[in-house]
Amino acid sequence: MVVYTIEGCPFCEKAKLFLKEKGVRFKEIPAPFGSSEWKQMKEKTGSSSWPQILIGDSTVGGYLDLVSMEATGELYERLNIEGRMLDTPLYDVIILGAGPAGLSAAIYTIRKVLKTLIISKDLGGQVTWTSDVENYLGFSHVNASDLVARFEDHVKAFGVEKIIGVEVESVDLAGKIKKVYTDDGRSFLGKTLIVATGGRHRPMNVFGERELVGRGVSYCSTCDAPLYEGSAVAVIGGGNSAMEAVLDLMSLASRIFVVSTTPLTADPIYQGKVKKSPKVEFFLEYEPSKVIGDTVVEGLEIRSLKTGEVCTLEVEGIFVEIGIMPNSSIFIDTLATNSTGEILVDSECRTGVAGVFACGDVTTVRYKQVVVAVGEGAKAALSAYNYLINQR
Amino acid sequence: MSSKVRIFTTPGCGYCSQAKQFLTEKGVEFEAFDVSSDKDAMQEMRKMTGGARSVPVIAVCDKVLIGFDRTELENALKCLE
Numbered sequence: 001m002v003v004y005t006i007e008g009c010p011f012c013e014k015a016k017l018f019l020k021e022k023g024v025r026f027k028e029i030p031a032p033f034g035s036s037e038w039k040q041m042k043e044k045t046g047s048s049s050w051p052q053i054l055i056g057d058s059t060v061g062g063y064l065d066l067v068s069m070e071a072t073g074e075l076y077e078r079l080n081i082e083g084r085m086l087d088t089p090l091y092d093v094i095i096l097g098a099g100p101a102g103l104s105a106a107i108y109t110i111r112k113v114l115k116t117l118i119i120s121k122d123l124g125g126q127v128t129w130t131s132d133v134e135n136y137l138g139f140s141h142v143n144a145s146d147l148v149a150r151f152e153d154h155v156k157a158f159g160v161e162k163i164i165g166v167e168v169e170s171v172d173l174a175g176k177i178k179k180v181y182t183d184d185g186r187s188f189l190g191k192t193l194i195v196a197t198g199g200r201h202r203p204m205n206v207f208g209e210r211e212l213v214g215r216g217v218s219y220c221s222t223c224d225a226p227l228y229e230g231s232a233v234a235v236i237g238g239g240n241s242a243m244e245a246v247l248d249l250m251s252l253a254s255r256i257f258v259v260s261t262t263p264l265t266a267d268p269i270y271q272g273k274v275k276k277s278p279k280v281e282f283f284l285e286y287e288p289s290k291v292i293g294d295t296v297v298e299g300l301e302i303r304s305l306k307t308g309e310v311c312t313l314e315v316e317g318i319f320v321e322i323g324i325m326p327n328s329s330i331f332i333d334t335l336a337t338n339s340t341g342e343i344l345v346d347s348e349c350r351t352g353v354a355g356v357f358a359c360g361d362v363t364t365v366r367y368k369q370v371v372v373a374v375g376e377g378a379k380a381a382l383s384a385y386n387y388l389i390n391q392r
Numbered sequence: 393m394s395s396k397v398r399i400f401t402t403p404g405c406g407y408c409s410q411a412k413q414f415l416t417e418k419g420v421e422f423e424a425f426d427v428s429s430d431k432d433a434m435q436e437m438r439k440m441t442g443g444a445r446s447v448p449v450i451a452v453c454d455k456v457l458i459g460f461d462r463t464e465l466e467n468a469l470k471c472l473e
């Protein structure tokens with residue numbers, strides 16, 4: 001890329017700064033009025049004003065042309081064809097999130113020989129929060145960290161480029177080329193994005209909860225259950241995850257209070273196991289109203305939804321298992337979501353923004369399961385591939 | 393002499409495995425304690441953190457980190473250089 005400039009020209013400075021910010025390498029040719037460089041510029045571009053910007057022999061125009069060409073993504077496409085003059089590489093696909101959905105998508109994009117990058121805070125996603133998985137095809141019983149290790153080995157074998165341990169802070173989906181900004185100050189360019197950011201624990205949103213996380217309030221029973229040997233604990237929730245938490249605690253805790261705003265919704269297989277234990281006491285149609293304790297949890301105040309009666313459970317631990325919230329806040333202005341924040345997708349994982357696909361627990365797709373996320377990841381990848389070929 | 397980096401874990405804790413893997417990749421030597429079977433380690437971990445009941449707890453030089461946050465751990469590890 002070449003930029004013809006002249007001293008004292010504000011748009012020349014702007015153009016140079018703009019290119020530097022975008023990581024585009026260029027050669028500056030000073031072209032004072034009447035010089036041979038100026039004549040050359042006039043000949044090549046048909047224009048005698050500064051700056052004049054060229055990619056190879058084809059002219060871009062002035063600063064404003066450059067800005068609009070960048071916004072539509074055309075600039076990067078032309079640069080890429082003209083011999084990769086970009087300091088920031090342009091990926092075919094950037095996958096946000098390395099849970100089952102994102103990792104599965106990566107396998108598919110790599111096998112379609114798409115230049116792929118995965119960016120994620122961690123590897124494995126929610127699978128790392130549980131101990132065993134018994135419903136993933138091919139494994140009658142698998143330790144969750146072994147399953148994650150297998151996922152990791154699979155993407156490693158295909159040489160997928162990945163950046164783990166950074167958070168995506170914002171995205172720019174306006175142009176044809178999508179931009180991704182991470183919390184370590186870097187930015188990345190992709191022709192398509194696959195959003196696979198999954199979910200995080202839904203908090204109770206009651207007084208004292210946030211202050212006592214890690215000091216009695218826990219969202220990971222498989223991690224923290226062993227720390228409550230001999231203690232009384234509360235498990236909040238009535239679904240499968242809550243019953244799993246009860247089972248994790250069963251042999252360790254002295255008493256387990258199950259607090260749920262609804263009757264139990266867990267599968268009968270779980271309910272059966274939990275109801276058998278004399279340690280377990282149910283407070284159904286009760287809601288947690290306050291976490292008690294200064295430096296560590298000392299109790300939980302709950303309120304009956306039927307009578308309004310308030311009582312206090314003397315517990316040292318509170319395991320919160322009331323569902324998952326989608327990690328979609330960075331897309332809230334750009335992608336359509338439903339009332340709970342799940343990204344709306346069609347049957348091909350399209351989001352409504354061209355070139356942006358979503359899959360797994362962050363989307364409206366029903367049934368949040370590993371096998372579902374893996375399938376959705378594959379679909380998103382194939383859709384991204386089809387989109388890219390249609391662009392060619 | 394105890395190691396400069398100590399990590400307190402439980403077997404079912406995914407973030408503990410990730411933290412250990414991270415330290416291994418960085419070439420940092422560490423000592424790991426499974427608090428579910430090692431009661432002394434559990435006592436020590438709780439004393440060190442002022443009553444925390446959450447794993448992993450990672451002690452680096454004179455810092456004590458509750459949970460695994462790559463950036464936080466990376467910063468804490470600077471004391472070893």
Ligand SMILES: Cc1cc2nc3c(=O)[nH]c(=O)nc-3n(C[C@H](O)[C@H](O)[C@H](O)COP(=O)(O)OP(=O)(O)OC[C@H]3O[C@@H](n4cnc5c(N)ncnc54)[C@H](O)[C@@H]3O)c2cc1C
Binds near residue numbers: 096102121126200373
């Ligand atoms: C306790 C528990 C037990 C479960 N048990 C089972 C089971 O037995 N069987 C089963 O099939 N399913 C189970 N599930 C559900 C299953 O784990 C999920 O459906 C599945 O993990 C969803 O995959 P995902 O890739 O869509 O999202 P996630 O697994 O949530 O992964 C999302 C990834 O995105 C990353 N991320 C999020 N936001 C950002 C950001 N801004 N920047 C960078 N990275 C980001 C996260 O760090 C994570 O790596 C369980 C879930 C829980 C919580």
